[in-house]
Amino acid sequence: MSADLPSTSREILLAGLPAGLPKPENFTITQKPVPLPGPGQVVVRNRYFLVFPGLRTLIGGQADGVPLPRIHPGETLFGPAVGEVVAAAPGGPLRPGDAVTHLLGWREHALVAAADCTPLGDVLPDAVAHLSSGSAAYGALTRLAEVRPGDTVLVTGAAGAVGTLAGPLARLLGAGRVIGSTRSPDKAERLRAELGYDAVLVPGSRPIDEQLATAAPDGVDVLLDTVGGEQLAAAVRAARRGARFALVGALSGQLSPCRDGGSAPAEIDTFRLVNQGVSLHGYSGQDHPEVTEEWTKRFGGWLRSGEITFPHVRIPGMDHAPQALQELFEGRHFGTVVVEVPPR
The missing domain is CATH 3.90.180.10 (Medium-chain alcohol dehydrogenases, catalytic domain)
Structure with a gap:
């Protein structure tokens, strides 16, 4: 006692x-x-x-x-x-x-x-x-999306708890180009200046497909999605052949005043999923119990070396x-x- x-x-x-x-x-x-x-x-x-x-x-x-x-x-x-x-x-x-x-x-x-x-x-x-929510980002990028050297990675909701770690993490795992999204122009600048995002989409400023075509003219290899909704739909339209999509959140539903936080509908082009051979998986830490310890060890090393921040x-x-x-x-x-x- x-x-x-x-x-x-x-x-x-x-x-x-x-x-x-x-x-x-x-x-x-x-x-x-x-x-x-x-x-x-x-x-x-x-x-x-x-x-x-x-x-x-x-x-x-x-x-x-x-x-x-x-x-x-x-x-x-x-x-x-x-x-x-x-x-x-x-x-x-x-x-x-x-x-x-x-x-x-x-x-x-x-x-x-x-x-x-x-x-x-x-x-x-x-x-x-x-x-930190980095365990979800790490598990999704290593177990589901399996980032490969040179990949173009899109992180939606990049200024949130998951996204601020997911972008730098994707880079450490070998991504060649890292793109984020946020609805705030000020946050977009911080993502580029502080966290090394190559480009940041700002939904609502102009059509998201136009922004994505400029940021990733050759398409997207990996999606780490925390938002869902129209941003997920746009990522499907930009998917390269064999793209790997990992869904870790559904903020479009959770942050909607018109919903109750338990659903986030999205209309996506399933024909393109089939035609491009796109894999789309939801990430749950319960399915990967070993990830937390692995992430914590790597996170600690990266924090001490300055390769990543929190x-x-x-x-x-x-x-x-x-x-x-x-x-x-x-x-x-x-x-x-x-x-x-x-x-x-």
Whole structure:
């Protein structure tokens, strides 16, 4: 056990189902007692937790098939978090002071099964980097799309948590030309200047097919898609023979105020898929359990060598977390968004 265990902890609850995209008024912060850990359990004081678009799906009404439970009104939000064990039942594998990751963020203290915690170790130089979405990008580009030397790679939603790592990662894996997409001209410039994207499409500025034809006149070999919708359809039209498409997200549905986050329809040319021999697969980390450890080791090496960076925004304090979620939906941030939880 630990003498540092407080009697209460703050948590962020879903106050009511939103009409459209969630807003800060759909959430409330409440105080709850901190329970003592039982056999096989630990209490973790969270230091950081992830703000991620998947919450839109879990709050909405179409979470069927998603490997996480739906969040109902009155329930605490959850998601990836990094923290420090402050209390542990005797005889368990974790002790107070151990740094871990787990899935019970959006609260100051979490009662977690020790088996559901992953010790951090020293593989990554900064603990917050354990909240990166790079594992999905790495798994998709190595297991499904299998980037080859000289490939032209298109990353949709390139300014998001996955895309800001996917572009530089594709380059490290041998891509010859890396193209991204984002709806913000300012972010497009940052993608080129800071992350080495060769060209960036800005949907809405002019027809996306025209932009893609200019950026990739010979077509696209690999797509890492986080958006779906019209951007996926355009990529199919630009696919070279034998192109490999890996789908890791569906932001066109999750960020639509007219949908509930559980679907993202797209009309694509299946004739072209057949004629060009294009493979199209959805990536799920559950299907590739070995990827996380492999990615973490390579990510740590690349971070220390300076070959890759971890673009992210740290939002100070739980009080700002609901607003940070709204800003994420509005596309205001660049890279991964995390909330930093100061000690009380």
